């Protein structure tokens with residue numbers, strides 16, 4: 001850094017600044033985009049190329065305890081996909097393995113070589129934040145952050161049961177600050193904790209009473225967390241994995257959850273998995289049109305799709321009852337169900353989505369419907385819930401499926417026809433995403449939803465995270481191998497080759513709270529956790545390269 005660079009002659013797609021394919025110069029100084037640089041500055045000639053901000057992944061599972069268990073569970077996945085150390089002068093890259101849950105090093109390099117420069121790990125029990133930070137620091141090139149699980153937290157349940165709302169807000173702030181995390185995540189709120197005890201039911205309604213907490217319902221957990229996060233001014237709202245993921249008929253729960261927000265902002269994640277009609281325990285149907293319509297009409301809601309891609313995946317989730325249900329549908333004998341004391345559950349199952357299976361083909365088609373019915377790409381952004389619906393390395397294929405209707409039709413014709421019969425003929429299946437829309441759903445939209453003001457655009461002040469693609473008819477090819485990738489102004493990919501390693505930052509939020517809340521949390525941790533309260537928080541000197549993203553308060 002400390003240097004300047006100018007990108008010239010490229011066609012720039014920068015939707016946040018209303019630039020749609022115009023030829024513009026992009027100037028870079030000290031890792032940031034600036035208005036101008038001296039005339040003699042080094043240039044990259046991007047003639048015939050497409051220039052976009054670096055990709056931003058709003059929801060993936062790439063680090064921490066569950067990723068580690070998933071890696072250990074599948075040695076077969078690693079031996080087929082070994083990434084060797086790059087033997088280049090002055091560059092210290094590390095070897096690793098890929099598969100559906102790549103090693104930390106491989107994760108960072110592969111995101112970067114695809115033109116993605118920021119990724120958010122979506123589900124971390126607060127107690128395991130330290131482990132997650134260790135792995136994220138080990139993940140090269142990209143910036144990253146993580147969301148902490150708060151939907152099945154026993155101490156918060158107690159506070160909520162007793163109506164201690166002021167304390168809830170302070171506790172949430174303490175948890176965000178002391179784990180160095182980004183926002184709160186609700187996974188099957190009110191569903192995991194009772195399931196871990198003794199109840200076998202896996203379906204939860206928003207007004208169900210929670211075992212052991214008679215005054216409490218999933219609805220109360222959701223609305224109190226929405227209030228707490230709004231009061232704290234976190235840059236990203238509550239990130240919600242709704243109840244009843246994967247169950248036929250769950251679209252009603254999803255609509256109810258969105259309505260429960262009552263006009264306040266929420267982000268509903270991998271919404272494809274929550275858009276199913278039909279009766280419980282019978283085959284699902286598509287309710288994508290109802291879900292898309294609700295989101296189109298309600299600007300307080302944002303979502304990522306959680307597209308299913310055919311092939312190998314790994315289901316890894318904090319939704320322990322869901323994992324238990326999935327064991328019925330997986331041909332793989334291996335699975336893990338784990339508990340994180342007082343905070344969360346966890347389940348992991350190797351999985352494979354197959355074209356000929358009715359449900360898998362339907363899930364794939366529902367994801368596409370959500371994309372194609374979305375009227376506001378800023379609020380319906382791209383994800384595969386890596387590695388749950390498919391791995392992040394399948395994004396280029398997904399992009400081609402959205403941009404190329406003939407390619408999409410070919411695939412439609414080769415999957416289970418019973419599943420896609422209705423969907424195939426729908427008018428929206430003719431839509432093709434433009435490059436500008438792709439720039440929105442893969443970078444500008446996620447950055448805006450995350451409240452990352454320096455990401456997802458190419459205006460002055462933005463981080464110089466930039467991807468330059470050769471324009472190509474085959475969009476899968478185009479988006480899988482950018483010609484140049486810059487991270488913080490540094491050339492990581494130069495002429496398709498990995499040239500420089502880089503250390504990305506941890507992005508986290510540090511909201512204010514009343515110090516008195518520690519006296520409330522301390523005795524609970526001392527009584528019920530296996531570690532002492534004084535060892536719980538991640539201290540400031542534990543994290544190295546990081547950036548505090550300001551709250552809006």
Ligand SMILES: [Zn+2]
Pocket residue numbers: 059060061122123270385388
């Ligand atoms: Zn997820």
